[in-house]
Amino acid sequence: MATAFSAAKFTAQPFPLNPASTTSHDSSIVFAKPTSLFLGSTRKLRLTSYSKFNLSRRSGTVDAVSDVVKQKKSKSSPSLLITKEEGLELYEDLVLGRAFEDMCAQMYYRGKMFGFVHLYNGQEAVSTGFIKLLKQQDSVVSTYRDHVHALSKGVPARAVMSELFGKTTGCCRGQGGSMHMFSREHNVLGGFAFIGEGIPVATGAAFTSKYKREVLKEADCDHVTLAFFGDGTCNNGQFFECLNMAALWKLPIVFVVENNLWAIGMSHLRATSDPHIYKKGPAFGMPGIHVDGMDVLKVREVAKEAIGRARRGEGPTLVECETYRFRGHSLADPDELRDPAEKAHYAARDPITALKKYLIENSLASEAELKTIEKKIDEVVEDAVEFADESPVPARSQLLENVFADPKGFGIGPDGRYRCEDPKFTEGTAHV
Amino acid sequence: MAAIFQGVGAAAPLSSSLSNSFDSNKSVFSPRRSFSVRKRASFAVVRSDGIVNLNPNGRSAQRLVSNAVATKADGPAASSSSKPGHELLLFEALQEGLEEEMERDPRVCVMGEDVGHYGGSYKVTKGLAKRFGDLRVLDTPIAENSFTGMGIGAAMTGLRPVIEGMNMGFLLLAFNQISNNCGMLHYTSGGQFTIPVVIRGPGGVGRQLGAEHSQRLESYFQSIPGIQMVACSTPYNAKGLMKAAIRSENPVILFEHVLLYNLKERIPDEDYICNLEEAEMVRPGEHVTILTYSRMRYHVMQAAKTLVNKGYDPEVIDIRSLKPFDLHTIGNSVKKTHRVLIVEECMRTGGIGASLTAAITENFNDYLDAPIMCLSSQDVPTPYAGTLEEVTVVQPAQIVTAVEQLCQ
Numbered sequence: 001m002a003t004a005f006s007a008a009k010f011t012a013q014p015f016p017l018n019p020a021s022t023t024s025h026d027s028s029i030v031f032a033k034p035t036s037l038f039l040g041s042t043r044k045l046r047l048t049s050y051s052k053f054n055l056s057r058r059s060g061t062v063d064a065v066s067d068v069v070k071q072k073k074s075k076s077s078p079s080l081l082i083t084k085e086e087g088l089e090l091y092e093d094l095v096l097g098r099a100f101e102d103m104c105a106q107m108y109y110r111g112k113m114f115g116f117v118h119l120y121n122g123q124e125a126v127s128t129g130f131i132k133l134l135k136q137q138d139s140v141v142s143t144y145r146d147h148v149h150a151l152s153k154g155v156p157a158r159a160v161m162s163e164l165f166g167k168t169t170g171c172c173r174g175q176g177g178s179m180h181m182f183s184r185e186h187n188v189l190g191g192f193a194f195i196g197e198g199i200p201v202a203t204g205a206a207f208t209s210k211y212k213r214e215v216l217k218e219a220d221c222d223h224v225t226l227a228f229f230g231d232g233t234c235n236n237g238q239f240f241e242c243l244n245m246a247a248l249w250k251l252p253i254v255f256v257v258e259n260n261l262w263a264i265g266m267s268h269l270r271a272t273s274d275p276h277i278y279k280k281g282p283a284f285g286m287p288g289i290h291v292d293g294m295d296v297l298k299v300r301e302v303a304k305e306a307i308g309r310a311r312r313g314e315g316p317t318l319v320e321c322e323t324y325r326f327r328g329h330s331l332a333d334p335d336e337l338r339d340p341a342e343k344a345h346y347a348a349r350d351p352i353t354a355l356k357k358y359l360i361e362n363s364l365a366s367e368a369e370l371k372t373i374e375k376k377i378d379e380v381v382e383d384a385v386e387f388a389d390e391s392p393v394p395a396r397s398q399l400l401e402n403v404f405a406d407p408k409g410f411g412i413g414p415d416g417r418y419r420c421e422d423p424k425f426t427e428g429t430a431h432v
Numbered sequence: 433m434a435a436i437f438q439g440v441g442a443a444a445p446l447s448s449s450l451s452n453s454f455d456s457n458k459s460v461f462s463p464r465r466s467f468s469v470r471k472r473a474s475f476a477v478v479r480s481d482g483i484v485n486l487n488p489n490g491r492s493a494q495r496l497v498s499n500a501v502a503t504k505a506d507g508p509a510a511s512s513s514s515k516p517g518h519e520l521l522l523f524e525a526l527q528e529g530l531e532e533e534m535e536r537d538p539r540v541c542v543m544g545e546d547v548g549h550y551g552g553s554y555k556v557t558k559g560l561a562k563r564f565g566d567l568r569v570l571d572t573p574i575a576e577n578s579f580t581g582m583g584i585g586a587a588m589t590g591l592r593p594v595i596e597g598m599n600m601g602f603l604l605l606a607f608n609q610i611s612n613n614c615g616m617l618h619y620t621s622g623g624q625f626t627i628p629v630v631i632r633g634p635g636g637v638g639r640q641l642g643a644e645h646s647q648r649l650e651s652y653f654q655s656i657p658g659i660q661m662v663a664c665s666t667p668y669n670a671k672g673l674m675k676a677a678i679r680s681e682n683p684v685i686l687f688e689h690v691l692l693y694n695l696k697e698r699i700p701d702e703d704y705i706c707n708l709e710e711a712e713m714v715r716p717g718e719h720v721t722i723l724t725y726s727r728m729r730y731h732v733m734q735a736a737k738t739l740v741n742k743g744y745d746p747e748v749i750d751i752r753s754l755k756p757f758d759l760h761t762i763g764n765s766v767k768k769t770h771r772v773l774i775v776e777e778c779m780r781t782g783g784i785g786a787s788l789t790a791a792i793t794e795n796f797n798d799y800l801d802a803p804i805m806c807l808s809s810q811d812v813p814t815p816y817a818g819t820l821e822e823v824t825v826v827q828p829a830q831i832v833t834a835v836e837q838l839c840q
Contacts, residue, residue, distance in 0.1 A: 139589065173622035182621035189588055190621070197608055200578040204585020211591060215567055216538055238608075241578035248573070402623035405681035409660045411709050411756025414763040414795050418709070419756075 080362055081297045087355070087364045088373065090128055090296055094352045095377045097124040097148035100157060101327075103381045104147065104164060108331045112389075113164045116193075117178045120148040122294075122326035125351035126258050127152045129299025130226055133307055139187040139225040141202035144179035145258075145325075146191045149228055154186040161384035167391035174394050175402065195229065196236035199255070202227035203242045206253035206316075213313075224310040225253045232263025234277045240284075243318065247285040250315035254306045255281075257320040258293065264329040265337045281318030293321030294349040297358065324349075396428035403432075517700050523693040525667035526556045529674035530594065532703070534564055537592065540678055543570040543583050544596030544633075553598050554634055554693050580606035580631070584613045588625040592678060600635030600687065601647040614683045615658035630677040632686035636727055636777055637825050639691070643813035646821075650687055650754050651783040661754040662708055663687040663726045667697040669752060672706025680708060687754070689727045711758035717747035720835055721765040723788060724775040725751045728826060732775050735831035744835060754784050757791055766792060770801040771838045775826055780808040805834050 101119040131152035142149040163170025180191035192198035205225040212221040261268045281288025291302045306317035324346035328335030359365040407420035424430035534540045548571035551558035561569040572579040583593035597603040637646040664670035677684035724732045774785040785806040807826045
């Protein structure tokens with residue numbers, strides 16, 4: 001399958017994708033056919049299993065490869081990967097992500113939100129698969145494609161929609177916008193517009209967790225941080241610098257790469273010398289895992305192990321999720337460069353359809369139950385839009401709030417008083 | 433490499449006559465005025481002009497502007513205050529401030545290159561790793577952008593990091609994190625997360641360190657909204673500003689100077705901080721207001737010696753707070769002297785002096801008898817050759833000439 005994007009489209013590639021020049025670490029990667037490509041399907045990428053996470057503790061001898069959930073596993077053992085309850089929870093989260101993003105597109109074209117809006121359609125399995133395993137005190141750091149990460153972590157749909165509409169009831173009081181979703185309560189640490197700049201912040205949050213345990217002696221502090229970012233970011237210096245520091249200090253963090261193969265219009269293959277991102281983990285002394293990011297159950301299995309590692313103090317993990325965005329990079333992107341056949345291929349692997357199929361085939365849920373969930377989510381999203389519509393826009397007085405945590409930072413005015421004491425400040429009409 | 437300056441040079445003989453009045457304000461419980469004690473405050477704010485304020489947030493109706501420099505090493509004043517004080521060098525004062533804050537609050541930690549085992553490239557963190565451990569005084573790999581970002585993430589989740597740039601110039605690599613996250617994150621998160629970091633390091637023109645190690649980053653950072661910038665110049669204000677910066681909920685960039693680390697001064701034993709937003713009156717005067725900061729303060733004081741001999745009476749203010757400007761102290765001075773000279777080490781273009789000129793013109797134009805003069809470093813990459821380096825920065829002779837010109 002997936003012949004449309006075989007060598008024909010990529011003859012311009014200056015180098016072969018066969019790992020002819022790999023080191024001994026990569027001896028486990030065997031391509032089924034010489035012309036098969038990394039992207040396309042995991043069936044082509046045959047990875048010999050090194051038994052789930054057979055990882056030496058010593059850095060440098062950690063092997064990259066393991067596609068954890070093998071199809072034969074479900075054949076050999078009758079036990080299911082999830083319970084009914086978990087299945088429904090996952091399904092609901094996937095549908096929420098999809099419905100919310102679809103509504104965002106509608107609202108954008110109706111002129112309710114502006115600027116750069118980056119939708120997550122198609123990638124829901126990664127967010128749901130990872131974040132639903134977290135506790136409230138665990139932290140999530142994302143990029144500008146952050147609506148669904150915030151929703152999965154527990155930020156109410158109302159708060160996210162209001163933020164997108166720029167209303168005061170938004171999670172960031174309307175001051176952040178689509179690319180800056182933050183929630184102190186749910187430990188969503190952003191929402192960053194520049195790629196890569198969130199990864200050090202995530203590393204810092206993980207550092208705090210370790211600090212709390214070892215310096216402040218909060219013995220039960222096992223908070224984990226997840227950093228989500230894309231394939232484009234994996235060529236950025238901050239990515240590598242943080243892989244190094246996280247492995248060096250064994251920070252409780254999981255680096256989750258959402259490899260959707262495209263950085264706006266730049267194909268991952270055209271930008272990266274070695275497109276196998278998971279291989280970069282062992283170079284820094286941490287396991288690197290590749291997983292099918294369109295399958296929420298596979299992602300969840302990998303996530304369990306990676307998050308478990310971090311919680312036990314064993315250090316970071318790099319997880320590369322092969323996924324795809326069904327829409328353009330942002331709502332302003334005409335999305336002309338991607339091959340329709342590629343899009344069709346991934347559309348056929350829609351994570352929601354896949355989970356639905358799994359739940360029904362394994363008798364975990366009925367069509368009716370799933371329909372109920374879909375209806376419920378529709379209502380949640382409608383309610384979010386209504387709430388956002390009816391919420392007030394920020395008053396002028398909000399302009400100067402939150403610039404400083406301590407507004408004395410605006411300084412002392414000519415009259416000797418702190419400028420923040422000037423009534424024009426609270427009105428928002430003072431000039432700073 | 434660093435020149436040794438004793439005390440503050442030119443100001444010493446001028447201060448002795450004022451030292452008595454200065455002393456009486458030095459005792460901690462001076463009954464100058466009634467005040468309410470902040471319940472949470474466990475420290476006294478000794479302001480730059482010597483007034484002890486147990487209500488640091490209250491605004492004083494009257495201010496005694498005396499010679500505000502802390503007692504000099506050779507002054508008799510120190511011995512007559514309630515405690516004798518102790519003498520130390522500027523880098524030791526910074527270390528003392530940092531150590532005291534780390535003792536006081538276990539969330540305060542240090543991150544930077546060579547801050548731990550090496551003790552800091554300028555010894556500001558000497559001994560701290562032995563005392564507090566390798567995690568609290570973290571030796572980072574050479575990755576400024578990332579470890580600054582890491583400090584910011586740690587601050588968002590509850591810690592209070594002090595991030596050191598081995599040389600301020602290296603923080604150019606951290607500009608992404610300083611501008612986007614440090615400055616803006618509190619705002620874009622709608623106030624949900626605070627970033628109580630202190631970013632500090634030595635900058636300025638040293639002794640033939642070459643262009644890249646002689647940078648003045650205050651001008652590059654000044655436009656970033658959401659940060660405060662302070663520059664220390666004496667052991668007294670170094671310790672005070674370090675402590676205030678650590679205690680502040682805002683992100684603060686503390687600029688130190690490579691050539692000032694070995695300045696010696698006697699500082700009080702008791703706990704004190706210096707207000708982050710206030711300027712320091714170095715030498716009161718009548719004829720002209722000279723605004724300066726960091727190392728140029730000493731060039732100004734040296735020029736002041738010459739000026740006094742020539743019959744001028746300059747008022748010297750160390751602005752200390754580079755962002756925001758203390759328009760009250762500065763304004764009072766302008767209203768008194770009507771002439772302003774700014775002496776800075778920043779480049780001519782877009783420097784602190786340029787902003788200060790604009791701020792004074794906007795607010796106090798009516799009080800000026802002459803256009804504001806601004807002496808800055810030349811817009812030249814600092815040359816290695818000593819003779820050339822000397823002329824890129826402002827020298828005392830130029831300051832004397834400028835004052836003479838202003839006061840014509």
